[in-house]
Amino acid sequence: MFTILKYGLYLVVLVLLAIPLGDYIGKIMNGEHVFLSKLLIPCEKMIYKLLRINEKEDMTWKHYGLSVALFNGIGFILLFILHMIQGLLPLNPEGLGGTSWHLAFNNAVSFITNTNWQAYSGESSLTYFTQMFGLTVQNFVSASTGIAVLFAVIRGFLKVKNEGLGSFWVDLTRIILYVLLPLSIVTSLLLVSQGVVQNLKPYDTVQLVEPIKDEEGATVTEQVVPMGPAASQIAIKQLGTNGGGFFGVNSAHPFENPTGLSNLIEVTAILLIPVALCFTFGRNVKDKKQGRAIFMAMMILLVMALGVIGVSEQQATPQLAQVGEVDLSTYQQAGGNMEGKESRFGIVGSSIWATYTTAASNGSVNSMHDSYTPLGGMMTMLQMQLGEVVFGGVGCGLYGMLAFVILTVFMAGLMVGRTPEYLGKKIEPFEMKMAVITCLATPIVILIGSGIAAMVPSVTQSLNNAGAHGFSELLYAYSSAGGNNGSAFAGFNANTPFINLSIGIMMLFARFVPMFAMLALAGSLAKKKHIAVTSGTLSTCNGLFVGLLVFVVLLIGALSFFPALALGPIAEYFQMLG
Template sequence: MNTAMECILYLAVLILLAVPLGTYIGKVMNGEPVFLSKVILPIENATYRMLKIEKEEQMTAKKYSISVILFSVFSFLVLFLLHLLQGVLPLNPESLPGTSWHLAFNNTSSFVTNTNWQSYSGESTLSYFTQMLGLTVQNFASAAVGIAVLFALIRGFIKVKETGLGSFWVDTTRTILYILLPLSLVISIALVSQGVIQNFSSYQTVTLVQPVTLQDGTKITQEVVPQGPAASQIAIKQLGTNGGGYMGTNSAHPLENPTPFSNLIEMLSILLIPAALCFTFGRNVKDKRQGVAIFLAMFILLCSALAVIAASESGASPQLAQNGAVNVSSVGQAGGNMEGKETRFGIAASSTWAAFTTAASNGSVNSMHDSYTPLGGMIPMLLMQLGEVVFGGVGCGLYGMIGFAILAVFIAGLMVGRTPEYLGKKIEPYEMRMAVLVCLATPVAILIGSGLAAALPQTVQSLSNKGAHGFSEILYAYSSAGGNNGSAFAGFNANTVFGNVSIGLIMLFVRFVPMLATLAIAGSLVQKKRVAVSAGTLPTHNAMFVGLLIFVVLLIGALSFFPALALGPIAEYFQMLG
């Protein structure tokens, strides 16, 4: 009961914060005045003058797409060079050398695509300079790109017989200045107040309160404590659904997430903007019911996933319960799987974080997903495999779900023999082809990547677990890359040439193919006339459509991944039962 009440509280607070934020974001992206305008508008206009950006420019879908690609290529090159050259760059008190080319490629692909998959430990691999100027900057930039593309799609729905989708440069600037920077500043200060580090000090060597003796008799009396500008990166990693850990153990590390309150702040930050964008969508298409319908579909899927994870982790497995042995969680519950979880967070906060972070394509973790029960670990995997549409990444999650909505109205249109419509625009073959790309890019990339990896002997040899769980580790890694998530089961050594290159290519493919397909849909819709609502028009704001949308999302996920899941977590579940 305590676990359920705690999970319900997290969800309730999320909704209370998301609704007003959604209104604020809608005003910002429309250029309407907001309470921060007096402070930020002069900075915004100065940015346009300095970069020679035309504030009122209306880009075609092609020009908008080219701008996205050019911006991302520039970001890629800068971040790639920072990785290779960090050994000779400043703010490197630990004198860390540059990374290998394949790790640089992987990590650059990861942060440019808003995935933040990491096959290394941040505190032992990257300098302060690379973490700040490289990773933190990309956390802002990649998140802004996703939101910008979403608003190009929204304009495709609301404009009639035009060609312009707005300016990519204006959309990106407004997103960073009005949304991401102010929220990150507030969250950073809140995290520092809880003990999250933010400094440029060298790493500190401290004496252990209680020495540790290893199996070989070696006695450990000292430990190195990493330092650095962590809070500023952690704030945007959560708000931008980036998720990369400043430390190798991510938000389970006491210097990244020291208290229950910091845990609450970070966990709510993960879903805050993706949830708010649903209400922004309804506001900006001038029908709030549409945004509520999308939100409800996502929310129902999230709550269902959270319920399964929490139930699986709260119940003791046969192995834990044998001979009367049970765990006691930090909230006093008898039973439950506490392996891999921080006792200061317990099962409820760990399960909720696991659901939030994989639903939002965030990827930060406060517990070890590899140690979850088979079903408890399968649900986070499935949330990523659905295509990051259960809220998903900032911007990209919502335009991914809109792709599924277009598919849903097309299926409904086939049933009644009528050309499908969505938000007053006819959905014709071109939009359908692009929507299929949006919906199927993720499963295709995940299945091909994990299949190739599982077939290689060196991959199997690198696993710390064999059998069904070992396969789950491979499947989770490629699901994380394909779902733009970044979390990991661990147990799979991905820091190899094949692992880094294959995962990097998948991240680039799954980020930009759906993104460009979305812009193609927007470019087609913006030129169309609005269709009047008639008796044959499918309502897309009622309970029936919400149910149909959920069905389509689950149908594609089930058809695509059930065979793979049956070989991994499902097989492991039955093995656990004996």
């Protein structure tokens, strides 16, 4: 019972913070007055003046999409170059050189797509300059891009016989200035108070309490302790559902996540904005029931995944009990499957993080998913494979779920013989095509990418595990890239030309194909007239529709990925049972 209460505490804190934030974001994007307006409006106006942004511009979906493409294309080029020449730049106390071209390509793509897949260890590969002026900047702008596109989609439902979806540049400015920056400053200060490092010092060297032997038998008496501006990057990597880690082992590192309170702060930050946007959606489409319905569908899926992961990790495997020569129930009472988990977080703190980070397109970890039980690891994979619409990334998770909503409305309309409608707009063939592209982009890229990789000898030879678990490691990596997540089972060398290039291409496809499809859908909806609600209109905010939406999301995921999951975690589960 106490364990259930701890899980409940995390969920309650998340929702209580998200509701007022959702109202705040809605006001910001509508240009309404908020408590920060007096301070930030002069800054906003100055930015528009310096960059010659027309605050009243109303872009078509093609113009909006072109702005998104150009902005992210420039970001990619600058970040790629920065990786290659970082050895010549300041803030490099360890004297690190530039990265390989294929790692620079992968990392640049990873951060502009809000994925933050990392085939390197930050403390040994990237300088402070690259982390601060490259990665942290992209954490802000990639997150704000996703939210901006969501609001373009919302305007598509609101506009009547109008092609305009707002200005991408205005949306981008407001999101960064009013939402991401203030939240990041507060979160950074909270993390620093818990002991998360934030400095520009060279790495420190400390004496070990007890000497140890290295792999070659030499005696080691001291250890290098990495430093750096970690707290500032950690705050935005969580709030923007970017993920990744300042240090190689991510938020399992005591300098990134030292205490139980820092764990609560960081894991809540992962889903804070995605949950808030559900309430923002209901507010801004002028029907709060619609936002609550989508929130309930996402929350049901989240709790289901959390239940499977939590129960699976709380149970000891038969092999652990045999090795320890203890009764299985005794081992369960001692804490469950603690392999790969930090004792300061335990099963609850680790399981809730694994659930949140794979529900969002976040990818940061505080435990090693490779060490989870087969069913626990499978649920982390499945959440990404669903398109990360269980709240998902900031902005992209909600517009991805809206594609599933449109698909559900169309199917329900066919069943009752009525023209499908959603929020007063008819759903016709073009909208259905765009929704289907959005829903199927993730399954297509994951299955094709992992299938090709499984046939490449260099990839399979680099796996640390054979059989079902080795396949799970491979499937997880490509599911993470295809879901713009960024976490990893690990277990194999990801920093090779083939993997860096293939995963980079997958990240681009999975990010921008659904994004442009939803912009096209929004542009089509904006040109339509509004249809009045009648007695024959399908309700999209009651319990029946919520249940149908959950069923459709799971159906598409199960049909797409069950064969692959059967070869990996499901096969491993039955092998575990003997």
